[in-house]
Amino acid sequence: MRSDRRREASAGWMFIAPAVGLIAAFYLLPVLAGFVLSLTDFDLYAIGDPSVVRMVGAGNYQRVLTDAGFWAALRHTLFFVFVGGPLSMLASLGSALLLHEKLVRGRAFFRTVYFAPVVTTLVAVALVWRYLYHPTYGLVDHVLAWFGIAPIDWLGDPRSALWGILILAVWKSFGYNMLILIAGLQSIPEELYEAARLDGAGAWQRFRHVTLPSLGPTLLFVGVMTMLGQFQVFAEPYVMTQGGPLRSTVTVMLLMYEQGFRWWRMGYANAIAFVLFALMLITTLIQMRLQRGSRP
């Protein structure tokens, strides 16, 4: 029996070894190395000759936090987090509620259609939208003209470029949370609605007092996951605007990419990565605190 135990234990380690080894070597180790790098002045010269690298302590962090370019990028990123996130959630919730209605025919068809953008390749659809936003030939301005709205140079004007990217991001992502929310709606017991109806509750009151509270934990979880995703916006501005016009769509991730892989300021770029990570961690911790509070 004892040898059986030992056989099982060694098998256990052998079975997890490839995956856990890869994760340790190529996921966790780089994070630790990244933190060390963020404390150094590692740059283009250091790639040729690592011996020139010096420790600079918190110097990179100081520079990040006093860099106007970083604060602008953070503002743009937070715009995606706090405007794009909620808008996407609203679209998800709206479409989930519509599809949950018993009267709806062809539910599977609509669900598939709304979900389709989620699986598409971001680079490809960002390109499509880039053409759709064209101020002369684009379909978006053409349709807006039916409602008497003057043409907008969506991606060419610093005042609208972020909105242009944000609309693409909402279109691309809302189907994902919609699916999760539909499952959440289906798990609400029908009796709760019956009881509310007997008490004379109207549609809005049923939504307010039955649907929302039952969906609460799911909404919270999905909402925070969505916001965390928005912290990482990169490909959209890269493909649609390259951060322009006038640097109005540079996100933190795009800034990190430019600093790291265009200018090879690895120390500085890693400091940017860790500041972003800290912000995401704080968001997650707030979510966990709220989630604990929302449990009965």
Place this chain on the structure above:
Amino acid sequence: MKAPRAVLLHAVLIVGAVLTLTPLLWMLSASFMAPGEANQVPPHLLPAAPTLEHYRALFERLDLARNFGNSLAVALLGTSVGVLFNAMAGYAFAKLRFPGREGVFRTLVAALVIPAQVGMLPLFLMLQQLGLVNTLMGVALPSFASIFGIFMVRQFALAIPDDLIDAARLDGASEWRIFWTIVMPVLQPVLVTLALFTFLAAWNDFMWPLIVLSDSSRYTLPVALANLVGEHVQDTELMMAGAVLTVLPVLTLFLALQRFYTRGILAGSLKD
């Protein structure tokens, strides 16, 4: 009472569906238009005389077939290795008893809060030391193991009855044999889901291949497309053909295996 409400409901749903599908349908339609036809006022919705010349140009002149092959190679390699490694680990965490199991698993779950991008720059430097920069192997590497994948398999494997495994042990089967002939077939549904997720993620990924690859003949499709638009931004129809070529495989795969995909999303959202 009911009829007007049903009509309104469907009207809203149909408007939503048209809005959602328009970018994709326009992409498809524009890819068949003659050069310059997509840049007209008022916009053409359908090609006047559908042509395949842009697809021909992509393959013959711009050699996009090569990039298509790169994408396929990266996605298939990442998926096959990833599914195997994650299945082994997920099964072990669920069913094999060994010292340190809980500790390692807890560490993995805690590490989920770290976004992959945080380690991207050092990972690049590491791959440089290993000679994997500018190789498809380097692009596929992050797909080989995923905490989320391990977690998904583990949740599913927890339901495998211990008796099934113990009986095979009494029959003298080796642990590997038990895994391969008894556990893998039982895990099949979750493995299809995992494979689909891994494939789509690898195919659609942009930032990592953009960083790793420097040689345009090794670009994956999304990187090739982002690069192509630099020179061909005026050639709307050509770019749309490239977008169709990139999106079509994943969209088709999704439509064929939708059931498995949906199941994976729901499993992921019920994490706690």
